[in-house]
Amino acid sequence: MTAxxxxxxxxxxxxxxxxxxxxxxxxxxxxxxEVRADVRAGEILAVLGPNGAGKSxxxxxxxxxxxxxxxxxxxxxxxxxxxxxGTFVPAADRRVGLVFQDYRLFPxxxxxxxxxxxxxxxxxxxxxxxxxxLEVLGRLGISELAARRPGQLSGxxxxxxxxxxxxxxxxxxLLLDEPLAALDAxxxxxxxxxxxxxxxxxxxxxxVVTHDPLEAMVLADRILVLEGGRAVQEGVPAAxxxxxxxxxxxxxxxxxxxxxxMTDRSTxxxxxxxxxxxxxxxxxxxxxxxxxxxPATRMLVAVAPTAxxxxxxxxxxxxxxxxxxxxxxxLELLTDRVRVAVDGTPDAIxxxxxxxxxxxxxxxxxxxxxxxxxxxxTAYPAPG
Amino acid sequence: xxxxxxxxxxxxxxxSAVRAVTDAGRRTPWPLGVPAAxxxxxxxxxxxxxxxxxxxxxxxxxLAETQAVEALRLSLVxxxxxxxxxxxxxxxxxxxxxxxxARAVRLLRALVTLPLVLPPVVGGVALLLAYGxxxxxxxxxxxxxxxxxxFTTAAVVVAQTFVAMPFLVVTVEGALRSADAGLExxxxxxxxxxxxxxxxVTLPLVxxxxxxxxxxxxxxxxGEFGATITFAGNLPGVTQAMPSAxxxxxxxxxxxxxxxxxxxxxxxxxVLVLLRDRWLRPGAGL
Numbered sequence: 263m264t265a266x267x268x269x270x271x272x273x274x275x276x277x278x279x280x281x282x283x284x285x286x287x288x289x290x291x292x293x294x295x296e297v298r299a300d301v302r303a304g305e306i307l308a309v310l311g312p313n314g315a316g317k318s319x320x321x322x323x324x325x326x327x328x329x330x331x332x333x334x335x336x337x338x339x340x341x342x343x344x345x346x347x348g349t350f351v352p353a354a355d356r357r358v359g360l361v362f363q364d365y366r367l368f369p370x371x372x373x374x375x376x377x378x379x380x381x382x383x384x385x386x387x388x389x390x391x392x393x394x395x396l397e398v399l400g401r402l403g404i405s406e407l408a409a410r411r412p413g414q415l416s417g418x419x420x421x422x423x424x425x426x427x428x429x430x431x432x433x434x435x436l437l438l439d440e441p442l443a444a445l446d447a448x449x450x451x452x453x454x455x456x457x458x459x460x461x462x463x464x465x466x467x468x469x470v471v472t473h474d475p476l477e478a479m480v481l482a483d484r485i486l487v488l489e490g491g492r493a494v495q496e497g498v499p500a501a502x503x504x505x506x507x508x509x510x511x512x513x514x515x516x517x518x519x520x521x522x523x524m525t526d527r528s529t530x531x532x533x534x535x536x537x538x539x540x541x542x543x544x545x546x547x548x549x550x551x552x553x554x555x556x557p558a559t560r561m562l563v564a565v566a567p568t569a570x571x572x573x574x575x576x577x578x579x580x581x582x583x584x585x586x587x588x589x590x591x592x593l594e595l596l597t598d599r600v601r602v603a604v605d606g607t608p609d610a611i612x613x614x615x616x617x618x619x620x621x622x623x624x625x626x627x628x629x630x631x632x633x634x635x636x637x638x639x640t641a642y643p644a645p646g
Numbered sequence: 647x648x649x650x651x652x653x654x655x656x657x658x659x660x661x662s663a664v665r666a667v668t669d670a671g672r673r674t675p676w677p678l679g680v681p682a683a684x685x686x687x688x689x690x691x692x693x694x695x696x697x698x699x700x701x702x703x704x705x706x707x708x709l710a711e712t713q714a715v716e717a718l719r720l721s722l723v724x725x726x727x728x729x730x731x732x733x734x735x736x737x738x739x740x741x742x743x744x745x746x747x748a749r750a751v752r753l754l755r756a757l758v759t760l761p762l763v764l765p766p767v768v769g770g771v772a773l774l775l776a777y778g779x780x781x782x783x784x785x786x787x788x789x790x791x792x793x794x795x796x797f798t799t800a801a802v803v804v805a806q807t808f809v810a811m812p813f814l815v816v817t818v819e820g821a822l823r824s825a826d827a828g829l830e831x832x833x834x835x836x837x838x839x840x841x842x843x844x845x846x847v848t849l850p851l852v853x854x855x856x857x858x859x860x861x862x863x864x865x866x867x868x869g870e871f872g873a874t875i876t877f878a879g880n881l882p883g884v885t886q887a888m889p890s891a892x893x894x895x896x897x898x899x900x901x902x903x904x905x906x907x908x909x910x911x912x913x914x915x916x917v918l919v920l921l922r923d924r925w926l927r928p929g930a931g932l
Contacts, residue, residue, distance in 0.1 A: 325835055353834040366832035370850040380836035383846065431836050 280338015282435055282467040287332030287345075288316075288323050294331075295319050295491040301467035301484075303338075308482030309471045310502075312510055316491040317471040321437050324469065325360045326353035337434045337467070359433030363440040365424040367412035373423050374399065374408040380431035398430040399423075402460060418449040425460060436461070436468040442477055454480055475514040479503065487511050495645065506564060507645050518570075518610050520563040521644060532561050532641055538607035540565070540634070541583045542641035560644040567613035569638035572602060573631040574622055582633035590628045593619070604630060693911070700908055701901040708905045713882045717891035718909060724802045724887060725810075725867035731803070732811040732863050737856065740815045741844070744822035755819075762812045769808050770876025777804060777877075801878035802885050806867035813866050817859030821852040858921060865917045869910070 282301040287294065295316035301307045311317050322328040324335060326342065329350055335343035342351045367376050378395035382388055399405045404422050412420060421441065428436060441457060442450045458481055461468055472478050478485050479499040487495040487502065487510070495507035506512035512519030522534040530542040540563050571577075577585065588606020595601075600619045602612045610632055614622070624630070674682075701708060709715065743755050761769055777784040779794045788794050795801050825848060833843040849856070871889035878885040880894060888910055896903035 327831055327834070353831070354837050354839050356835075357837075358835055360832070360835040362828065362832060364828065366826070366828045368829060368832075368847055379833070379838075379846075383833070383836065383838040383842050427836070 280336075280340070280434060280466065282324075282335075282337050282469070284320075284324060284335045285333045286320075286323055286330040286335060286343065288319050288328060289331045290319060290328075293319070293491060295323075296332075297486075297488065297491070297493050299469070299486060299493075301469060303466050304464075305484065306461055306468040306470060306482045308478035308485045308499075309469060309488055310473065310475060310478045310485050310511075310514070311488035312473060315488040317473075317488055318439060319491075320488070321360070321439050321469070321471050324435065325358050325437055326351060326356045340434070357432065357434040359428030359431050359436045361421075361424045361428045361436075361438040361441055363443055365412075365420045365444070367415075367420060367423060367427070369412050371411075372408065373404075373410050373412070373415070376412065376423060377427045377430045379427065395426075395430055398426050401463070402426050402429075416449070417445045418453050421445060421453055425457070429460075429464065433464075434466050436464050436466060438468070438470045440472055440474075441470060442474070443472075457481060475503075475511075504564070505562070505640070505642050507562065512564065516567065518565045518567060518608075520565075520608050522561055522563060524559050524561050524641065530636060530639075530641060532563050534563070534608050536608060538586060540608075540639050540641075541636040542639040543636035561641045562644045564640045564642075565610070565634055565638065567601065567611045568599075569634055570610055570612045571633045572604070572612050572614060572618075572622065572624075573633070574624070574628065575631070577631055577633055583636040584634040584639060585631060587629060587631050590624050590626050590630055592626060593624060604632060606632065696904060696907060696911065700904050704901065705905050705908075708902050709909070713886065713891055714902075714906055714909065716883050717886050717888050717906070720799070720802070720883070720886065721868055721888040724799065724806055725864050727803050728806040728810055728867040729814075729860050729864040731807050732814045733856070733860055736811045736814045736859075736863075737818055737849075740818035740822055741848075743815070744819045745827075759812050759816055761809050762816070766809055766870065766872030766874075767876055770805060770873035773801075773805060773808060773873060773877040777801075796877055797879045797881065797885060799878075799884055802874055802887060805873040805877045806870045809870050809873050810863045810866040814856075814859040814863040817862060818852060818856055821855030822848065825851045861917060861920055865914065868913060 281303050282299065284300070285298045287296045289295075293314075293316065297316070297320055299307060299309070299320070309317050309320060319328065323330050323343070330343045330345055332345050333343070334341065334345070337357075340351075341349055342356055343349060367373075368379065371379065374392055374395050377398055378388070378391035381391035381394055386394075396405065396408060399408055402422055402425065404419065404426065407415065407419055407423060412423070415423060421444070425438075425441075442454055445453060454477065461470075461481065470478070470481050472481075482499060485495075485497060485499055485502045486493055487507065489508060489510055495502060495511060497505075502511060503515045506515055506517055506519055509519055520532075520534045520536070520538075520540065522532040522539075525531050525533050525539075531539055532542055533539045542561075542563055571582070586606055586608070588604040588610070590602060591605045591609075592603040593600060594603070595616075596613075599613045600616055602614060602619075602624060604610045604612060612632065739758065743751060743758070774796060775781050777787070777795045779785065779788050779796065784795060795804060829847055829851070830843050833847045834840075838846065868887075869889055870887070871893065874885070874887060875890055875893070880886050880890045882891075886894070888906065892903050892906045892910070895906055
């Protein structure tokens with residue numbers, strides 16, 4: 263076991279050096295969650311998924327607020343849950359720092375007493391608990407808030423106090439539930455950057471639950487995508503962003519995603535399940551070489567909306583190997599570009615510049631031609 | 647407050663338009679105004695009568711001569727003991743009613759709050775059957791200790807507690823129910839055990855409601871008459887609290903009854919003033 267990262271020998275400090283190993287099943291009503299999550303000490307894992315995917319259930323199970331139906335949870339050499347042996351450590355004994363989405367600061371206590379709460383109820387003397395609380399507030403640069411009540415804090419301040427309170431409880435595992443969701447857009451931008459820095463000071467495993475892919479990418483070392491109570495993808499942020507495993511992830515990271523089977527490996531031809539075909543020559547630099555899968559292998563094909571060109575007349579035979587037609591189903595103005603939804607075989611989302619939109623004079627229902635270079639089309643084996 | 651609410655939708659219009667809207671909102675139509683005035687007169691006249699016909703000149707003498715001082719002392723002491731008992735056992739009961747998910751709790755809640763609607767005299771009879779010398783529990787108490795509760799000062803407290811505690815339980819239960827259970831979860835993740843969480847988080851959060859419930863309970867105990875006179879009797883100095891003293895005085899010396907009533911009225915008004923923020927706000931419910 264390593265020494266605590268903040269290095270003070272005061273009472274109650276526990277070595278925060280143990281990895282989280284969780285392999286759990288939780289059955290609640292009609293919903294069941296089956297997930298495996300291993301997080302090393304010092305590592306930040308983002309659990310990304312839509313509402314109802316089971317993210318909060320996982321978080322509550324890890325925190326001991328919900329019993330697991332199956333499996334084990336261990337942190338370092340401590341076993342918190344073991345369904346087979348009937349082991350269940352209550353939340354109060356878990357040493358878990360949980361930052362709730364709605365912060366849940368105690369409204370009747372000052373910021374300092376909120377932060378000192380854990381040490382005090384765990385048997386520390388009040389002056390010691392407060393001294394430690396002040397130190398943690400100082401570490402997060404919010405000492406000046408110590409005497410305030412939670413009702414007098416802005417959203418960003420409350421978020422920092424909630425994190426300070428969790429860190430001050432000497433946790434072995436840090437859990438954050440949608441840490442930025444309750445903030446307005448501008449504060450979110452500001453806090454997101456500094457949150458990563460604060461999380462880096464914690465020596466134990468950290469798990470951040472979020473439905474915001476950007477938050478996951480910025481905060482986490484690794485991302486686990488949860489859908490319908492199952493892990494559908496796990497990997498470093500760049501890999502998840504480039505090779506989404508499901509339509510949900512593809513939509514989050516803004517890619518067109520198709521399922522199909524590779525029918526010709528020499529041309530990279532993939533026949534799509536929903537009709538149409540695409541030639542893929544693109545590959546990941548991460549692959550360390552172009553891995554050519556066997557014919558008939560189940561494939562996923564990803565195309566960025568900016569890699570597709572749109573024409574109102576049949577384009578001349580160019581270099582693009584993928585050409586297909588469709589009709590404009592909708593137009594949406596984004597901040598710096600226009601997103602065009604096209605119904606065709608296959609359907610596609612295409613991003614063009616406002617200037618291009620003006621040139622093309624696109625209308626809903628209009629017939630269009632789409633092209634994409636094979637080098638811009640990435641095919642990779644479907645997981646599972 | 648009401649005026650602000652009325653002006654809200656009119657914001658941005660001309661001042662005269664605002665005035666027209668608020669005036670229209672305030673004018674009371676006579677089919678409502680007349681009965682309302684009758685109701686006000688009906689409620690106020692008895693109080694006016696008491697003030698007009700009160701024997702003001704003889705007041706000090708009457709209060710000194712009758713058992714008023716003794717009855718008032720007994721009332722204040724028993725109502726206070728009742729309130730302490732009600733807090734000690736009623737708050738945990740409120741917690742169980744608010745937090746337990748057992749189905750039987752719904753039935754329990756109905757039974758616990760029954761004294762709120764039960765005629766107090768019936769409560770007194772029921773208390774005799776339970777804690778009287780031949781009652782189902784009182785019999786054992788008498789056999790084992792030779793002690794019997796009825797017609798003692800303790801009986802006054804028992805009768806008052808039976809009638810007044812539900813007020814405290816209902817008030818505190820409502821507060822616990824609306825108190826954020828998420829804060830209790832937060833306390834648990836910070837290492838607080840359930841009893842610590844209750845003491846350090848839940849109780850401070852419901853403190854205003856607990857205070858209101860305690861005052862309400864105390865006021866109800868102070869005015870208790872039916873159950874007390876049935877179960878404890880009307881012995882001056884032992885079981886004769888203020889309401890019983892008023893009742894006794896009215897049969898023998900009506901001016902004394904009025905004087906005693908004025909004392910109770912003063913206490914009641916003081917309670918109303920104490921509770922004004924919680925109970926007299928428009929829209930504030932039990």
